[in-house]
Amino acid sequence: MAPKIFIDGEHGTTGLQIRTRMAGRRDVELLSIPEAERRNAAMREDLLNSADIAILCLPDDASKAAVQMVSANNNVRVIDTSTAFRVNPGWAYGFAEMDKEQAEKIRAARFVANPGCYPTGAIGLIRPLRAAGILPDGYPVTVNAVSGYTGGGKQMIAQIEDQSRDDAITAPHFLYGLPLTHKHVPEMKIHGLLDRAPIFSPSVGKFAQGMIVQVPLHLDGLSGDATLESIHAALTAHYAGQDIVTVVPLETSRTLARIDAVELAGKDTMKLFVFGTPGASQVNLVALLDNLGKGASGAAVQNMDLMLAS
Numbered sequence: 001m002a003p004k005i006f007i008d009g010e011h012g013t014t015g016l017q018i019r020t021r022m023a024g025r026r027d028v029e030l031l032s033i034p035e036a037e038r039r040n041a042a043m044r045e046d047l048l049n050s051a052d053i054a055i056l057c058l059p060d061d062a063s064k065a066a067v068q069m070v071s072a073n074n075n076v077r078v079i080d081t082s083t084a085f086r087v088n089p090g091w092a093y094g095f096a097e098m099d100k101e102q103a104e105k106i107r108a109a110r111f112v113a114n115p116g117c118y119p120t121g122a123i124g125l126i127r128p129l130r131a132a133g134i135l136p137d138g139y140p141v142t143v144n145a146v147s148g149y150t151g152g153g154k155q156m157i158a159q160i161e162d163q164s165r166d167d168a169i170t171a172p173h174f175l176y177g178l179p180l181t182h183k184h185v186p187e188m189k190i191h192g193l194l195d196r197a198p199i200f201s202p203s204v205g206k207f208a209q210g211m212i213v214q215v216p217l218h219l220d221g222l223s224g225d226a227t228l229e230s231i232h233a234a235l236t237a238h239y240a241g242q243d244i245v246t247v248v249p250l251e252t253s254r255t256l257a258r259i260d261a262v263e264l265a266g267k268d269t270m271k272l273f274v275f276g277t278p279g280a281s282q283v284n285l286v287a288l289l290d291n292l293g294k295g296a297s298g299a300a301v302q303n304m305d306l307m308l309a310s
């Protein structure tokens with residue numbers, strides 16, 4: 001019998017994209033709730049408890065309530081796409097490429113926390129350098145990023161796409177998270193293996209899907225005699241053997257005049273770059289992804305497939 005999957009929040013931005021990715025799959029049975037009943041708690045509880053894997057695409061509080069609904073039912077495994085459980089040690093962090101053992105941890109887990117979109121880029125760049133001893137304790141890491149506006153869910157999509165609304169957003173590109181307390185900071189710190197919280201400055205551009213995450217570094221603040229080439233080599237070695245997270249060769253990055261935030265829109269992969277001038281004292285690490293691809297829905301389907309392989 002095909003495993004049953006229920007996407008709680010299937011009519012929202014992340015849920016819809018998971019559903020699209022699952023369309024046509026015969027190896028799973030999709031349980032579905034009518035859109036008009038999406039907030040019907042009794043119906044959701046019933047569907048959640050009928051699933052082999054429940055994928056939660058809900059706000060944090062609703063995710064926590066959904067997990068309560070299945071907590072006594074060991075037959076149900078959960079992938080949560082919200083921020084609610086990402087730094088909870090009882091949950092496997094759903095970034096399969098971040099360590100060699102992580103895919104196996106996800107495969108065996110009952111509870112998997114899907115990473116945040118910005119943290120996927122930031123952790124993807126930072127963690128290998130911490131693991132290799134290149135980024136020392138105390139280094140003041142900064143993370144600057146731009147996301148497509150679908151990252152703000154149905155609410156922000158409406159504010160940008162319907163300019164007749166009273167609360168329409170007219171800016172073509174805006175900074176937010178100005179108090180520097182964005183909800184993704186703890187996740188970046190813990191899974192980035194950092195001892196000091198990064199300064200995180202997110203922004204949104206007037207494009208639907210896509211994301212650039214930048215981590216600029218001063219080489220004289222790194223351990224040993226780190227160079228642009230040695231940082232690139234460490235990232236390349238870390239991501240060898242799979243094709244979801246790739247490190248762009250230095251010869252290729254050198255030929256690029258600009259990075260397009262929407263280049264990977266619609267794709268579930270992530271590209272990492274190391275920019276700078278050989279022999280100079282600074283580098284800029286860049287991650288390119290789709291906020292709804294490897295940053296959310298694509299990663300959720302990848303995690304589901306790992307869990308189904310157990």
Ligand SMILES: NC(=O)C1=CN([C@@H]2O[C@H](COP(=O)(O)OP(=O)(O)OC[C@H]3O[C@@H](n4cnc5c(N)ncnc54)[C@H](OP(=O)(O)O)[C@@H]3O)[C@@H](O)[C@H]2O)C=CC1
Nearest residue numbers: 009011012013014057058059062081082150151153154296
């Ligand atoms: N968008 C993105 O790029 C990313 C999103 N995420 C995370 O995914 C989760 C979903 O976000 P997103 O899809 O963007 O949000 P949306 O607002 O687009 O969708 C959320 C869905 O959940 C429903 N919902 C809200 N509250 C409840 C409730 N109490 N019970 C049942 N259903 C409810 C909403 O219904 P209604 O229409 O009635 O409000 C809506 O259908 C969030 O936790 C978000 O942080 C993670 C990474 C990236």
Ligand SMILES: CC(=O)N[C@@H](CCC(=O)OP(=O)(O)O)C(=O)O
Nearest residue numbers: 081082083116117147151152204
């Ligand atoms: C553009 C935008 O608003 N992005 C969201 C992050 C995307 C999201 O909601 O995902 P997480 O579950 O990973 O938090 C934000 O900054 O809150």
